[in-house]
Amino acid sequence: MSTPPAKIHNVPMGExxxxxxxxxxxxxxxxxxxxxxxxxxxxxxxxxxxxxTSIKPMEEIRLGGLFTLxxxxxxxxxxxxxxxxxxxxxxxxxxxxxxxxxxxxVPSVFCSIFVGALTGYALSFWRVRCAxxxxxxxxLGAFLPYQVFIxxxxxxxxxxxxxxxxxxxxxxxxxxGLPVMTLLFRNYYAGIPIDLFKAARVDGGRFFSxxxxxxxxxxxxxxxxxxxxxVTGIWNDFIxxxxxxxxxxxxxxxxxxxxxxxxxxxxxxxxNMAATIMTAAVPLIVYFVSGRWFVRGxxxxxxxx
Amino acid sequence: xxxxxxRNLQISFGVLNVLEKLNLEVEEGEFLVLxxxxxxxxxxxxxxxxxxxxxAEGQIWIGDRNVTWSEPHxxxxxxxxxxxxxxxxxxxxxxxxxxxxxxxxxxxxxxxxVSEAARILQLEPLLQRQPAQLSGGQRQRVAIGRALVxxxxxxxxxxxxxxxxxxxxxxxxxxxxxxxxxxxSTMIFVTHDQVEALTLADRVAVMHKxxxxxxxxxxxxxxxxxxxxxxxxxxxxxxxFLPGTLVRKDAGASFRLAGGSEIDLTGYEFSxxxxxxxxxxxxxRPEQAQLRRSEQHSARLEAIFxxxxxxxxxxxxxxxxxxxxxxxRISSDQAASIGAPIGIHVNIAQASLFDEAGDRL
Amino acid sequence: MKQRPIRWSVYAGLTPAILIVVFAYIxxxxxxxxxxxxxxxxxxxxxxxxxxxxxxxxxxxxWLTSVQNxxxxxxxxxxxxxxxxxxxxxxxxxxxxxxxxxxTIILYPYAMSxxxxxxxxxxxxxxxxxxxxxxxxxxxxxxxxxxxxxxETAIYCVVLAAVxxxxxLVMAIMLAGLRGIDQDLWKASRIxxxxxxxxxxxxxxxxxxxxxxSATVLLSLGVVKLYDLVLVLTGGGPGFSSDVxxxxxxxYLFQRQxxxxxxxxxxxxxxxxxxxxxxxxxxxxxxxxxRKD
Numbered sequence: 016m017s018t019p020p021a022k023i024h025n026v027p028m029g030e031x032x033x034x035x036x037x038x039x040x041x042x043x044x045x046x047x048x049x050x051x052x053x054x055x056x057x058x059x060x061x062x063x064x065x066x067x068t069s070i071k072p073m074e075e076i077r078l079g080g081l082f083t084l085x086x087x088x089x090x091x092x093x094x095x096x097x098x099x100x101x102x103x104x105x106x107x108x109x110x111x112x113x114x115x116x117x118x119x120x121v122p123s124v125f126c127s128i129f130v131g132a133l134t135g136y137a138l139s140f141w142r143v144r145c146a147x148x149x150x151x152x153x154x155l156g157a158f159l160p161y162q163v164f165i166x167x168x169x170x171x172x173x174x175x176x177x178x179x180x181x182x183x184x185x186x187x188x189x190x191x192g193l194p195v196m197t198l199l200f201r202n203y204y205a206g207i208p209i210d211l212f213k214a215a216r217v218d219g220g221r222f223f224s225x226x227x228x229x230x231x232x233x234x235x236x237x238x239x240x241x242x243x244x245x246v247t248g249i250w251n252d253f254i255x256x257x258x259x260x261x262x263x264x265x266x267x268x269x270x271x272x273x274x275x276x277x278x279x280x281x282x283x284x285x286x287n288m289a290a291t292i293m294t295a296a297v298p299l300i301v302y303f304v305s306g307r308w309f310v311r312g313x314x315x316x317x318x319x320x
Numbered sequence: 321x322x323x324x325x326x327r328n329l330q331i332s333f334g335v336l337n338v339l340e341k342l343n344l345e346v347e348e349g350e351f352l353v354l355x356x357x358x359x360x361x362x363x364x365x366x367x368x369x370x371x372x373x374x375x376a377e378g379q380i381w382i383g384d385r386n387v388t389w390s391e392p393h394x395x396x397x398x399x400x401x402x403x404x405x406x407x408x409x410x411x412x413x414x415x416x417x418x419x420x421x422x423x424x425x426x427x428x429x430x431x432x433x434v435s436e437a438a439r440i441l442q443l444e445p446l447l448q449r450q451p452a453q454l455s456g457g458q459r460q461r462v463a464i465g466r467a468l469v470x471x472x473x474x475x476x477x478x479x480x481x482x483x484x485x486x487x488x489x490x491x492x493x494x495x496x497x498x499x500x501x502x503x504x505s506t507m508i509f510v511t512h513d514q515v516e517a518l519t520l521a522d523r524v525a526v527m528h529k530x531x532x533x534x535x536x537x538x539x540x541x542x543x544x545x546x547x548x549x550x551x552x553x554x555x556x557x558x559x560x561f562l563p564g565t566l567v568r569k570d571a572g573a574s575f576r577l578a579g580g581s582e583i584d585l586t587g588y589e590f591s592x593x594x595x596x597x598x599x600x601x602x603x604x605r606p607e608q609a610q611l612r613r614s615e616q617h618s619a620r621l622e623a624i625f626x627x628x629x630x631x632x633x634x635x636x637x638x639x640x641x642x643x644x645x646x647x648x649r650i651s652s653d654q655a656a657s658i659g660a661p662i663g664i665h666v667n668i669a670q671a672s673l674f675d676e677a678g679d680r681l
Numbered sequence: 682m683k684q685r686p687i688r689w690s691v692y693a694g695l696t697p698a699i700l701i702v703v704f705a706y707i708x709x710x711x712x713x714x715x716x717x718x719x720x721x722x723x724x725x726x727x728x729x730x731x732x733x734x735x736x737x738x739x740x741x742x743x744w745l746t747s748v749q750n751x752x753x754x755x756x757x758x759x760x761x762x763x764x765x766x767x768x769x770x771x772x773x774x775x776x777x778x779x780x781x782x783x784x785t786i787i788l789y790p791y792a793m794s795x796x797x798x799x800x801x802x803x804x805x806x807x808x809x810x811x812x813x814x815x816x817x818x819x820x821x822x823x824x825x826x827x828x829x830x831x832x833e834t835a836i837y838c839v840v841l842a843a844v845x846x847x848x849x850l851v852m853a854i855m856l857a858g859l860r861g862i863d864q865d866l867w868k869a870s871r872i873x874x875x876x877x878x879x880x881x882x883x884x885x886x887x888x889x890x891x892x893x894x895s896a897t898v899l900l901s902l903g904v905v906k907l908y909d910l911v912l913v914l915t916g917g918g919p920g921f922s923s924d925v926x927x928x929x930x931x932x933y934l935f936q937r938q939x940x941x942x943x944x945x946x947x948x949x950x951x952x953x954x955x956x957x958x959x960x961x962x963x964x965x966x967x968x969x970x971x972r973k974d
Contacts, residue, residue, distance in 0.1 A: 031379070031386035031388070032379070032386060032388045032389040033377070033378065033379045033386075033388055034375065034376065034377045034378065034379075034388070035374055035375060035376055035377070036374065036388070036389040044775075047772045047775055047777070048777070050768070050769075050772055051769070051772050051773070051777065051783055054765070054769055054787065055783055055786045055787065057845070058786050058787050058789070058790060058845065058848075058849070059786055060805070061790075061798075061801040061802065061805060061845070062789070064801065064804065064805055064811075065801055068804075079810075079814050079815065079818050080814075080815055080818055081804070081805065081810055081811050081812075081814065081815055082815055130697045130698065133694050133695075133697070133698075134694075134695060134697070134698040136694070137691055137694045137695050137698075138695075141691045143691060143692075143695065149695070149698065149699065149702060151962070152702040152706055152707065153698065153702060153706075154962055155706055155710075156701075156702070156705075156706050158902055158954060158958050158962075159710075159951060159954055159955075160905050160906050160926075160927055160930075160947070160950050160951070160954065161906065161927075162908075162926075162927050162930040162931065162934075162943075162946075162947045162950060163709070163710055163713050163947045163948070163950065163951045164705065164706070164709040164710070164713070165931075165934065166709075166712075166713060166716070166934055166940060166943070166944065166947075167708070167709035167712035167713060168705065168709060170712075171704075171709075189697075189701070190701050190705045193697075193698060193701055197698065221690060222690035222691050222693075222694055223690055223694065226694070247792055250794070251793070251794030251795070251796070252794075253794065253795065253796050253908075253909040253912075254908055254909060254931075258935070268794055268796045268797075268909075271796060271797075271800070272796060272800075272912075272913055275800060284804065284810070287800075288801075288804070291797055291800050291801060294794070294796070294797055295793050295794065295797040298792045298793065298794070299789065299792055299793070301792070302788075302789055302792035303785070303789075306785075309788075309792070310788070310853050310857070313791070313850060313853050313854070367868070370868070370872060371871075372868050372871060372872075391871070391874070392868075392871040392872045392874070393871065393872055393873060393874025394874075397872065398872065399868065399869065399872045401865035401868065401869060402865070403863050403865045404865075405863060405865035405866045405868065405869040407866070407869075407883075407884050408884075408887065408888055409887040409888070410884075418873065418875070418883075419870075419872075419873025419874060419875060422873065422874065422875045422876070422879055423873075423874055466869070466873070470872075470873070478865075
């Protein structure tokens with residue numbers, strides 16, 4: 016070095032503190048951890064109760080102590096809940112509900128996301144007359160309580176012979192999934208540079224070809240978010256399944272409420288809780304596997320403009 | 321006004337040492353610029369001085385106080401950030417007074433300081449506005465004001481001009497320099513912009529990979545860079561580098577270019593001894609080579625220029641010399657032939673020579 | 682002329698959305714509102730009855746209770762969820778060990794259906810099975826925690842379960858907001874010597890205003906739609922002490938077969954939501970857009 020001030024290399028270390036400041040664990044820090052741990056226990060409690068109870072034999076449950084760990088572990092309640100627990104005279108467990116839910120879920124998720132993406136795309140890139148009006152009306156669907164729509168829909172489905180079919184449920188999920196899906200994709204496409212769209216137009220792209228060849232492949236992150244959102248939403252649906260599904264197409268949530276409904280004799284809490292865990296399993300697995308994507312879905316579905 | 325002294329500072333993020341055994345003395349009232357590319361540790365150093373991050377080893381002194389363990393607000397510093405960091409949804413006046421209010425200062429004193437800072441920075445008409453209603457330059461002046469009201473002995477600037485457009489940057493640069501003249505407080509200014517560094521600083525510390533490469537006046541940094549990094553980082557267009565070998569002659573030395581031509585090195589001040597046939601690099605700034613010969617010029621080289629860029633006051637010529645890219649800055653009244661070999665003249669006393677490790681010879 | 686085919690394909694693409702809006706949204710709303718002005722009971726009849734159904738509705742004690750319950754749940758659940766969610770987000774933002782793990786635990790209830798939420802809390806709050814029974818088992822023979830079977834308190838059990846379900850959502854929204862705050866602001870506040878809690882109160886809360894608003898809107902939508910949770914948690918009981926409007930409508934539509942009254946209740950809900958939401962929707966989606974142009 017050409018001009019290091021001479022003193023630099025031999026600075027005597029002065030008196031006083033040097034190096035890392037000692038870090039004490041202050042009371043504030045302890046308070047924060049205590050708050051978090053107590054909250055975590057509160058949130059975990061129900062899951063704990065369900066799991067613990069579902070593997071206890073009935074004799075143990077009768078002794079009381081919902082929160083105690085089991086002394087003997089049994090998986091019989093799980094087996095029973097899945098395939099032999101009775102709802103009235105029907106003793107097939109909760110499994111028919113599970114398969115019904117799957118049958119409803121797959122086409123509903125696919126159709127609702129497709130229609131939502133298409134609508135979001137049309138509204139963000141193309142000049143459409145009354146686009147704002149259409150968008151406002153869509154928001155209505157997102158915000159109004161279902162009770163406003165339900166009775167006329169029942170009549171329409173009855174008149175067209177759709178009532179109590181899978182089709183009615185799929186259509187209903189498309190109808191009520193459309194606003195959030197549209198919003199999701201509209202916001203996503205708003206982040207794509209308009210110049211990209213213009214370039215595609217200049218290259219001769221038409222409405223559908225731009226959508227299928229350019230926008231849909233670019234939307235994969237949003238498609239993942241949409242799938243997460245719709246799978247949890249549709250699986251957790253109760254009111255649509257109850258109203259439009261009829262007896263044959265009851266989704267798992269409806270089946271569950273029937274299964275745990277108090278009947279004569281002793282309530283088999285272990286079986287009920289096993290069935291409940293099974294019903295919660297699909298969205299929970301989606302949640303634990305998807306992690307940050309689920310949070311992204313919430314943020315996107317949080318209807319933020 | 322306080323001096324700042326960094327002694328044997330070491331900062332680590334995890335296992336990575338960002339700064340190691342760093343020493344730096346900033347004198348009272350000095351304007352020191354920390355210059356370097358992103359990731360060189362300059363902002364880390366500034367944040368350490370401010371007390372905003374944990375240091376692993378060493379001491380920081382401000383004035384005659386060891387502040388190594390002090391909280392940021394106890395250090396007598398003010399800081400200006402690249403993103404302005406104005407408190408949103410508070411008026412300019414509230415932004416200026418917020419910290420003072422929270423520390424329980426008497427109202428009259430707060431008002432005095434705020435109006436003083438507002439006067440210095442010409443913020444008076446803006447006092448009742450919200451940050452969102454201000455332009456970038458105005459926001460940065462408010463941010464400077466917030467540092468001023470603290471009556472800080474040392475002002476720290478973390479790339480304060482980087483978010484501004486070119487015109488505002490120039491204006492505010494001059495304003496900061498004027499402010500330094502007026503207040504006389506010690507200022508430490510981080511930037512990756514060499515123009516800011518050269519124009520503002522009393523001394524520049526060029527940093528690279530967590531090490532201060534050279535600490536010197538702007539003039540010295542520009543004219544006598546200590547190594548190839550400093551030489552290449554400072555100056556635009558970049559310094560030309562010509563590889564070759566040093567040849568010892570009876571009276572002195574000469575530099576043999578890759579193409580075979582030799583340059584007499586009489587007049588070059590070697591800062592340390594070299595040996596015969598040593599590989600070296602000759603560094604020439606674009607304006608250190610000229611088409612017209614004058615008295616100081618001691619060597620003649622041949623170049624071919626392919627592109628001419630008129631810049632207004634001067635013109636840049638781009639081409640090759642001995643197979644290397646080469647540029648020359650000439651005054652705009654001169655004309656150069658493009659495409660044909662042309663002689664250029666060099667003042668070897670102003671040039672720089674670097675050894676294979678890149679250090680100045 | 683050349684633009685024509687392109688334009689038609691745009692409308693072809695929008696057909697599903699337009700059909701849904703026209704028939705499933707607007708058509709059904711008009712239908713529902715229409716029925717509410719007739720004296721339909723089991724089946725819709727086209728006899729105009731003016732505001733008779735509304736007069737009857739607001740003379741129905743069960744409806745008034747359910748509206749009151751909606752207000753109680755709305756105010757308490759939203760206030761508690763916002764406070765708890767915000768505090769959790771702030772706590773998680775303090776460079777906490779195992780942050781990801783804690784975040785996962787706090788948010789998982791939101792992935793659960795209201796049915797599951799309602800069932801599990803019903804078991805925990807059930808005096809002969811859950812907390813009361815357990816504490817008595819520890820030797821406190823006189824311990825009482827039977828809110829769920831008391832008329833005056835059953836609705837607070839709904840609040841408890843709803844907070845458990847939604848606090849994680851608020852936390853996630855707030856944490857995202859906190860992470861979006863300029864790091865330099867924290868530094869500036871430390872140089873100004875501002876105490877952390879003051880910084881949160883005076884600077885962070887105002888910055889997070891949009892997050893608070895969108896969380897509030899989301900939660901209030903949940904309150905209006907509240908149905909499944911109440912159905913399985915308390916069944917609206919004891920009696921109809923914990924009934925809510927959405928459940929009122931469903932019961933009168935499908936069990937009590939009084940569609941005139943049910944549609945009048947639904948229309949009332951509709952108007953309430955519209956009045957509350959329109960200003961927000963306008964501000965959020967349309968005014969912002971004009972500014973961009």
